[in-house]
Amino acid sequence: MLLSTLLSFVLLLAIASPIVAQEKIFRKSKKLRRLYGSGGWEPHFGYYPSHLGSQHSASNRKKSKIVKAVETDNFGELSGYVARILVKDKLFCTGLVVSNQAVLTVKTCMNDKLGTEVVVKLSDGSIHNVVDKTDTQDFTMAKTADLLTLLNLQNPLGTQFVKEPPICTNPVPSSEKVDQWSWDKFQASPKKKVASIIASDQCREIINDPNGMVVTAGVDCLENSKITKKCEKTFGLPYVWRGSFCGMNILGHNCPNISSADVYVNLLKKKIYIGATINNVLESNLEESVL
Structure with a gap:
């Protein structure tokens, strides 16, 4: 009888302890939400000791990496310039919006497609008709200019594209x-x-x-x-x-x-690149003449 009573008491104590712990955690849930946000405040029961999801070190490391990436990267800004080029709703090429009425792309994907068949879809989902294609010398060296083409749009885009996207002003070192x-x-x-x-x-x-x-x-x-x-x-x-x-x-x-x-x-x-190169040469020659 005593043994049965003792076992019952131990069982009740084992059940009651985690319930009490749960009640304490739930009473603090509003505070925990403020501290940890919506992703990691939930209590993890079934573990010893019970703990919060936000206490996982992996979760904390993940959060810190995401914050760092947002602070140091302009990926989101650049993404707005990237446009899908479609024929009959199918993606066949990609381009960069380089003005409020032109998209730069490569000739190798255009082939003999007519401008009237081609549309440009921007990151906001808007679709714009292409009226024609023209050659350009403004975005690469003369030797490779024939690899690029400009798609001219029927209607001008919004003011957000008045500013040209950032394009390299010097070649990328091979070690980078x-x-x-x-x-x-x-x-x-x-x-x-x-x-x-x-x-x-x-x-x-x-x-x-x-x-x-x-x-x-x-x-x-x-x-x-x-x-x-x-x-x-x-x-x-x-x-x-x-x-x-x-x-x-x-x-x-x-x-x-x-x-x-x-x-x-x-x-x-x-x-810009040629101007900087010429300026460096002139400065170098000037220094030599002074010496």
Whole structure:
């Protein structure tokens, strides 16, 4: 009898202890919500001792990384300039809005498509008709200018596109890491990953371009370890270095053959680059004459 009573008491005590603990935690739930937000305030029962989701160190590390990324990256701002180029509601190319009535893209994806068939879809979901295509010399060096084209829109865009997107003012050093952009699986939002620049001679070997017909001056290659069995239409997608657009994909991914290298035409504000180069030469000559 005594043993039965003792066992009953122990069982009740075991049940009551976590209930009391639960009640204390729930009484503090409003305060916990304020402290930890909506994602990690819930109590985790079934563990010893019971604890809060926000007390997981992994959760805290994740939060700190997200805050740091937002503070130091202009990915969101740049994303607004990236436009999907569609034919019959299908994505076949990507471009950059470079003025309130023009989108820059690569010629390799346009082929013989008529301007009247092509529409541009912006990040806000708005769709704009393309009236024609024109050549441009303003966004790369003369040797690679024939790889780019401007799509002229029927109607001007909003004032947010009066300002031109940030474009590199000098070539990217081969030792640098860059952000390689792609579309998400829904082809609705851009995403990025860090990639390395591949040396030209190595790239020619990877894509089977021994005579340098594709990989020439003004063309970069980036590593891309995402190898699939089919050609992915990543034409026109950019890569970014130090907050500026510095290249546009000209061959897609795994096009025409499976490859671990993607090929880009350099984007360069050449007037600024040439001006700075000439200024450096003049300063150098002046210093030599003084000495």
